[in-house]
Amino acid sequence: MEEYHSGDEVGLCLCVFIGQCIEGIVGGVDYSQNKVNQWTASIVEHTLTQLVKQGKPFKYIVNCAVMQKSGAGLHTANSCYWDTTTDGSCTVRWENRTMYCVVSVFAVAIAL
């Protein structure tokens, strides 16, 4: 599992949850065309729920892409226009024998 985060503290906090959420939902299962929709929705929802439970003043955007391992390549990139002192992101790349899962979380601060 590889992690990439920006925003230092903000990104680090996000990374903790993402890996756990992915493992909990697709850890140890093989790719299934019938279930992939459900998996992506569950990963996104579960991650969001865990983030909101922290009670921090952020708006969250969670994006998840699941791809079957068949030799095809996938490149993802993101670019953000925000306040680098208060906002941050984290991207986690997870894989098992049959699929890749790339989850990106963006946290945008709410001013209180």
Add this chain to the structure above:
Amino acid sequence: MQKEEKQLKGPQEKMKSTIRWKTSKEEPQRKSRTSSQIPIPRRCSSTWMMKKEPRGQKLPDQDEKLIHYQTIPERRFSTDRAHEIIKHIVDERLETVEYSCSCSGISKELSDCIKTAVKKLLYDRYKLVCYVAIGQLKDSVVNCSSRAIWSPTSDTFTEYIYKNRSLFAVCILFAVYKE
């Protein structure tokens, strides 16, 4: 009413001054502590200046961090306009591109381009997040899902999917209002 006159007689000047006095109309048993005679000046004028700050005055630096409690944007983000821009940029950039390792750099370049172009629309207090994924068209299935916790009245997103002979591209732009 009393009149008091002073006459100064001198060889060349003659000055005359008059002071009028007003007696108060109080009942005899009520006696105020102050004098019952109040001089009324003949001409009385007063000037009163109220300093108005000019409109659009720039706040000093330390106050720039103050948040104006405007929870709803004056101009809501237009997803149609952003979609047109994304479509134009992606179609032009990927028209002649075949999938290869260089798509990693192309995806970064695209996300930066899209973000810069949408920034030029000058939506006040909007933060932008641009996500681009470029994948190879082979016998594989990609499933992409997004969800957000935000304010639906002010925040929004737009997406564009492009496909050519050898690759596909998914571009999503999120616009989040700074509350």
